Amino acid sequence: MGDHHHGPAKGLSRWLFTTNHKDIGTMYLWFSFSMFILGGAFAMIIRAELFQPGMQLVDPAFFNQMTTLHGLVMVFGAIMPSFVGLANWMIPMMIGAPDMALPRMNNWSFWILPPAFLIMASTLFMEGGAPNFGWTFYAPLSTTYAPPSVTYFIFSIHVLGLSSIMGSINIIATVMNMRAPGMTYMKMPLFVWTWLITAFLLVSVMPVLAGAVTMMLMDIHYGTSFFSAAGGGDPVLFQHIFWFFGHPEVYIIILPAFGVVSQIIPTFARKPLFGYDSMVYATASIAFLSFIVWAHHMYTVGMPVAGELFFMYATMLIAVPTGVKVFNWVTTMWRGAMSFETPMLFCLGFLVLFTIGGFTGLMLSIAPADFQYHDSYFVVAHFHYVMVAGAVFSMSAAVYYWLPKWCGRMYSEAMGKTHFWISFIGFNLAFFPQHFVGLAGMPRRIPDYALQFADFNMLSSIGAFIYGASQILFLYNVIATIVSGKPTSEEKTWEGADGLEWTVATPAPYHTFETPPQVR
Amino acid sequence: MFLKAKRLYRLALGPVLMLLSLASAGALAANAKVNEVNMPPGVTEIGHRIYDLHMIILWICVIIGLLVFGVMFYSIYYHRKSRGVTPATFHESTRVEIAWTVVPFLILIGMAVPATSTLLDIYDFDDAELDIMVTGYQWKWKYEYLNEEGENVVFFSNLRTPQSEIYNTELKGEHYLLEVDEPVVIPVDTKVRFLVTANDVIHSWWVPELAVKKDAIPGFINETWSKASEIGIYRGQCAELCGRDHGFMPIVVNVVSQEDYDVWLSQKQAEAAEIKELMAQTFSLDELMQRGKTVYERNCQACHGANGEGGVGTAIAGGAIATGEVSGHLEVGINGVPGTAMQAFGGQLNDVDMAAVITYQRNAFGNNMGDMVQPIDVFNHKRG
Numbered sequence: 025m026g027d028h029h030h031g032p033a034k035g036l037s038r039w040l041f042t043t044n045h046k047d048i049g050t051m052y053l054w055f056s057f058s059m060f061i062l063g064g065a066f067a068m069i070i071r072a073e074l075f076q077p078g079m080q081l082v083d084p085a086f087f088n089q090m091t092t093l094h095g096l097v098m099v100f101g102a103i104m105p106s107f108v109g110l111a112n113w114m115i116p117m118m119i120g121a122p123d124m125a126l127p128r129m130n131n132w133s134f135w136i137l138p139p140a141f142l143i144m145a146s147t148l149f150m151e152g153g154a155p156n157f158g159w160t161f162y163a164p165l166s167t168t169y170a171p172p173s174v175t176y177f178i179f180s181i182h183v184l185g186l187s188s189i190m191g192s193i194n195i196i197a198t199v200m201n202m203r204a205p206g207m208t209y210m211k212m213p214l215f216v217w218t219w220l221i222t223a224f225l226l227v228s229v230m231p232v233l234a235g236a237v238t239m240m241l242m243d244i245h246y247g248t249s250f251f252s253a254a255g256g257g258d259p260v261l262f263q264h265i266f267w268f269f270g271h272p273e274v275y276i277i278i279l280p281a282f283g284v285v286s287q288i289i290p291t292f293a294r295k296p297l298f299g300y301d302s303m304v305y306a307t308a309s310i311a312f313l314s315f316i317v318w319a320h321h322m323y324t325v326g327m328p329v330a331g332e333l334f335f336m337y338a339t340m341l342i343a344v345p346t347g348v349k350v351f352n353w354v355t356t357m358w359r360g361a362m363s364f365e366t367p368m369l370f371c372l373g374f375l376v377l378f379t380i381g382g383f384t385g386l387m388l389s390i391a392p393a394d395f396q397y398h399d400s401y402f403v404v405a406h407f408h409y410v411m412v413a414g415a416v417f418s419m420s421a422a423v424y425y426w427l428p429k430w431c432g433r434m435y436s437e438a439m440g441k442t443h444f445w446i447s448f449i450g451f452n453l454a455f456f457p458q459h460f461v462g463l464a465g466m467p468r469r470i471p472d473y474a475l476q477f478a479d480f481n482m483l484s485s486i487g488a489f490i491y492g493a494s495q496i497l498f499l500y501n502v503i504a505t506i507v508s509g510k511p512t513s514e515e516k517t518w519e520g521a522d523g524l525e526w527t528v529a530t531p532a533p534y535h536t537f538e539t540p541p542q543v544r
Numbered sequence: 545m546f547l548k549a550k551r552l553y554r555l556a557l558g559p560v561l562m563l564l565s566l567a568s569a570g571a572l573a574a575n576a577k578v579n580e581v582n583m584p585p586g587v588t589e590i591g592h593r594i595y596d597l598h599m600i601i602l603w604i605c606v607i608i609g610l611l612v613f614g615v616m617f618y619s620i621y622y623h624r625k626s627r628g629v630t631p632a633t634f635h636e637s638t639r640v641e642i643a644w645t646v647v648p649f650l651i652l653i654g655m656a657v658p659a660t661s662t663l664l665d666i667y668d669f670d671d672a673e674l675d676i677m678v679t680g681y682q683w684k685w686k687y688e689y690l691n692e693e694g695e696n697v698v699f700f701s702n703l704r705t706p707q708s709e710i711y712n713t714e715l716k717g718e719h720y721l722l723e724v725d726e727p728v729v730i731p732v733d734t735k736v737r738f739l740v741t742a743n744d745v746i747h748s749w750w751v752p753e754l755a756v757k758k759d760a761i762p763g764f765i766n767e768t769w770s771k772a773s774e775i776g777i778y779r780g781q782c783a784e785l786c787g788r789d790h791g792f793m794p795i796v797v798n799v800v801s802q803e804d805y806d807v808w809l810s811q812k813q814a815e816a817a818e819i820k821e822l823m824a825q826t827f828s829l830d831e832l833m834q835r836g837k838t839v840y841e842r843n844c845q846a847c848h849g850a851n852g853e854g855g856v857g858t859a860i861a862g863g864a865i866a867t868g869e870v871s872g873h874l875e876v877g878i879n880g881v882p883g884t885a886m887q888a889f890g891g892q893l894n895d896v897d898m899a900a901v902i903t904y905q906r907n908a909f910g911n912n913m914g915d916m917v918q919p920i921d922v923f924n925h926k927r928g
Contacts, residue, residue: 077720078712085788158785164762165745165787169682253763259746260761294625296635302645324748324783325759326766329667333660340652347648348641354612355640357619359632364624372620379612383605390655392590392662393598395757396583399748399783464580465752467783470791472710474721476578 031534040135043127044534045112048134050430052109053423055137057499059101060416062145064492066094071454071485073471077478087471088156089148095159099277100184101141103415107280108133108191110422111219113430115195117525117532118213120204120541125197133190140183147173158469160270163251163262167243174244178237185230192223192230199223204524206543210304213523214297217304218283221311225272225279228315233269236262260325267318275314277411279307281418282349285371287523288425289353292368293360294520299352306345306352313342323394332391339389346382350375365518366440370421373448374413381409384459402462408455420447420498427502428517432531433509439501446494453487584753587774587799591755593662601655608651669767672737674730680740680747680760680782682887683789687728689809690739697812700892701726702842703792710792722779725842727796731805732775740766743891745787751780751797759784772799788856788885822896823919829903832916836904839897844905847885852909856885861909870906870915874925877902890926895919 032038032047042048069090073081082090112130116123124130147154152171155161166174199220203212212220239262242248249255251262290297297303319327319335327335353375362368384406388397397403420443428434457480462468466477473481516526524543528536585595623629677688681700689697704723708714717723730736740749742760750757751770758768772778780795800808827835841850844860852860860866865873877898878890889898899917906913 077716079710080712084791088785088788088790091785156787162746162785165785169745169787253761259763293619293623294631295633298634299636299641301636302641324757325761326764329663332663332667336659336663337656340656343652344645344648348645350612351644352641354616354619356635357616357623359629359634360619360623361625361629361631362620362623363626364620372616375616376613379609383609386605387598387601390597390601390659392594392659392666393601395666396594396598396752396755398757399750460579460581463583464577465584465750465780467750467781467791469785470781472721472791474719475716476580479579 041131043123043131045116045124045127045130046430046532046534048124048130049109049111049113051134052105052112055134056102056104056106056109059097059105059141061495061499063094063097063102064495066090066097067488068492070094071488074473074481075485076482077473077475079472082471084471085153085156088158088469089154091469092155092158092161093144093148096144096155097141098411099159099273100181101137103277103411103419104188105137106419107219107222107277107415108188110215110280110284110419110426111191111195114426114525115198115216115219116202117528117536118216118523119199119202119207120524120537120543121198121202122535122537122540124194125202126194129190130194133187133194136183136187140180140187143176143183144180147171147176150176160263160266161240162266163240163243163259167240167251170244175241178241181237182234185234188226188230192226195219195223196227204537204540204543210301211543213283214286214300214303214307215280215283218279218286218307221307222276222279225276225311225314229269229272229276232265233273236265236269239265260322263322263325264319267321268315270321271318272311272314274407274410275310278414279311281374281415282307284418284422284425285353285374288367288371288421289356289375290522291425291518291520292365292371293357293362295356295360296522297352298355298358299348302348303352306348309345310342313338313345317342320389320391320394323391324398336389336391340386343382343386343389350379350382365424366435366437366444367421367425369441369444370417370424373444374417374421377409377413377417377451381406381413384409397462399468400462401458401466401468404468405455405458405462408458412451412455417447420444423502425518426525427505428512429525429530429532431506431509432511432513433505434512434517435501435505435509439497439504443494443497443501446497447491450487450490450492450494454484454491455487457481457483457487586753586755587772587776587778588753588755588770589773590662590666590770591753593658593665594755597658597662600658604651604655666768669737669769671735672769673734674736675739676728676730676736677739677741678749678760680742680744680749680786680793681892682744682787682885683782683793684892685724685747685749685793685795686743686892687726689812695813695816697809697816699726699812701728701796703794705792707846719779721792722781722794722796724794724796727777727798729798729800729805729808730772731802732772732799734802735769735771737767737769740768744887746784747782747786747793748784749780749795750783751778751795753778754780754797757783772797775799775801819894819896823894823923826918826920827899827916829907829916832900832903833907835897836900836902837908839893839901840904840908843889843893844901852905852911860905861911866905866911867913870902870917870921871925873902873906874917874922878922878925895922895926898922 073087150173152173154173155177157166157170199216239250243250249257251257251259286297286303317335317339320339323332388394388406424435424440461477461480466473513530515530524541583595583598585592675690677690679686685701687699701724704725705721709716709720740758740760742762747760748757749760754770754772756768756770758766776799778797782790782793847855847857848860849855865876880886880888896919899919899922902917906915
């Protein structure tokens with residue numbers, strides 16, 4: 025018993041059997057970063073092939089495998105686990121809890137992830153190749169016409185879903201039961217709020233995804249016809265089910281990012297977050313709306329016009345709460361006393377780029393115009409502006425912001441700022457021109473393109489390589505900080521920081537809050 | 545060398561070009577299509593309305609963006625710590641928060657009104673003067689002109705760009721990847737209704753300048769329509785991931801005058817009648833070989849190689865099927881091999897072409913089987 029309270033076990037078993045939220049958080053973060061590099065490598069293959077018109081490097085079939093795995097690995101392997109890792113590290117510390125509510129399940133929800141991705145990655149070496157039907161895996165391309173490895177893919181998705189559900193239940197239980205005395209819901213830090221809402225989204229929609237892949241499994245192996253018109257089914261049914269999961273999924277990715285930004289901007293503006301209450305309500309409204317807009321991904325499948333109108337109006341409405349959030353962040357800066365350390369730079373980058381992604385999202389919501397945008401590179405540009413500039417930029421901000429608290433050492437500010445600027449420039453070079461080729465008529469997911477798209481694609485590839493390379497700098501900076509960064513023991517790393525996590529020792533002790541703090 | 549230098553120069557100018565062209569998107573639209581940065585207004589009334597809608601929303605977004613980023617950068621510049629400011633402490637204002645909920649809502653209503661009316665018009669399929677059935681195949685399009693007299697014109701439209709251009713052994717042509725062997729031909733100023741479906745997986749029929757994009761879904765028929773007001777050639781591509789050659793199934797629509805259309809139509813009908821006649825004939829080996837070579841090059845070569853050496857598909861030179869029983873060869877040609885890239889060509893090739901290509905495969909590339917397949921054999925095999 026005694027040992028248990030003083031520090032971690034030694035050796036490999038510390039990590040295998042740990043129930044400590046910080047250890048598990050750390051493992052999630054490292055795992056997601058390695059997936060980020062893997063998914064990034066797939067993207068580099070894609071951009072290298074698209075550097076010039078003509079087929080140079082890979083076979084079109086392999087190109088399709090790359091686009092599929094890039095999407096799947098980034099969404100399920102990089103972005104989602106990174107925020108779960110952040111939640112594991114920060115939520116107990118932010119609400120004054122000693123650990124997560126269900127620590128043993130926490131261990132499980134992490135440890136089933138790496139095998140799931142091993143299975144998914146192993147499909148690359150299977151007969152017929154890896155999944156090649158896009159991360160949205162529309163039937164019947166993903167059922168009747170799929171490579172045999174699709175069965176492994178389905179199993180892998182099931183395990184990922186299981187992990188997400190266990191992680192979410194844990195977060196919900198922790199936030200609802202383990203808040204320190206005096207911490208009412210409306211006093212919770214926004215990161216905790218956004219994660220609570222995200223966790224509810226996850227437990228609502230991951231089973232839907234599980235249902236979709238199970239139906240695929242039945243169609244492939246047990247002779248059912250859920251998605252085959254020849255047997256009385258409907259390929260569009262797959263899309264309805266998929267996007268009923270898939271649309272909330274994009275908010276699962278972005279809401280925790282909103283939380284991170286809402287923690288960091290007030291710190292470096294040295295001014296409290298503007299409109300805390302409306303931030304909470306806006307987050308909840310976005311989550312609610314995310315359930316009733318799924319078919320805006322399907323304007324061209326031949327829905328009745330009444331359906332198109334409903335989904336168009338509902339989708340447009342999301343601009344309102346999202347706008348409220350952006351206005352609140354900007355007003356938080358207004359008349360503050362701002363300084364621009366690396367986490368703040370990434371948040372400002374987030375704010376500008378995410379807003380641009382939001383604008384293109386609004387454009388995409390307009391059904392008649394979407395007939396032209398749909399499945400073009402305009403969409404690719406749009407979702408990379410929200411997912412990369414949204415989720416990945418805010419995740420970078422979060423790492424720089426809390427890293428000193430995690431390891432008791434300060435990162436190199438110069439290197440951090442360099443990382444930001446290279447990322448920012450590379451990102452825009454990669455994705456801004458994609459708006460143009462998309463509008464001009466270049467479809468997405470093609471391994472080769474007509475000559476008029478050549479110049480912008482070359483720019484796009486150069487930008488992607490720059491953005492990819494900047495992540496190596498990030499990795500180096502983080503490792504250098506952990507190994508040999510300047511030690512810091514200030515409880516509050518940042519002058520303007522606020523919250524319970526800044527009241528504990530630096531580096532954060534293995535067990536925090538053995539007696540709950542009193543929140544006033 | 546000169547070309548390369550020109551390319552680099554354009555590359556360096558890229559970002560500048562982008563900004564410039566954004567500012568003068570309208571002015572540039574008339575120029576050549578290279579480095580186009582905006583949606584084509586197209587040649588249909590619906591296309592123009594979609595374009596206007598797109599531009600209105602774009603400008604609303606730009607203005608809102610300038611306001612928001614303006615305030616943000618003002619704060620970044622004037623409210624920074626290094627200027628020695630003391631931060632304010634305000635953190636809410638119900639009035640302001642209500643205002644920026646209500647105002648965007650009103651702006652959205654302003655956008656929804658024109659969007660709704662355009663959408664309703666897009667869904668008005670009445671009074672179409674010509675119906676064309678479009679069927680997506682992996683990876684080609686089939687067009688069927690539905691005619692009240694029942695004399696339907698049917699043909700397949702394949703990518704015409706040769707593999708040598710795709711694999712960089714030859715210079716790329718002007719319409720690289722956007723050219724087909726048989727374009728769709730439609731008359732100008734005519735409301736054409738497209739009935740869109742698919743044979744295998746989901747495809748999507750997209751021609752930006754005709755402002756049409758509709759998913760082709762196996763087992764279901766979607767409708768869409770277009771009324772082109774200018775004679776010309778309009779190019780598009782499949783927009784839904786449909787497998788290996790998704791990037792290689794272009795769409796070319798040839799909008800012609802009513803007179804030219806009539807000439808074309810009667811020509812196609814005559815061709816169809818001719819084929820019907822040929823089906824009843826018996827051919828010599830030479831005739832079959834000659835016809836079979838053309839059919840092979842168009843339909844088989846991409847997978848089985850120029851000399852039957854194989855590739856994506858199995859080798860035909862000395863292959864088990866081409867040197868085996870005729871009935872087995874017919875079976876594979878007509879019904880394909882399920883679960884592989886070998887499609888069922890029975891619905892794509894007429895019986896004459898099928899007979900010719902099978903004869904060709906059995907006698908070319910050193911196979912020398914010496915046997916022949918006649919159209920009647922294909923017909924009989926199809927009947928079972």
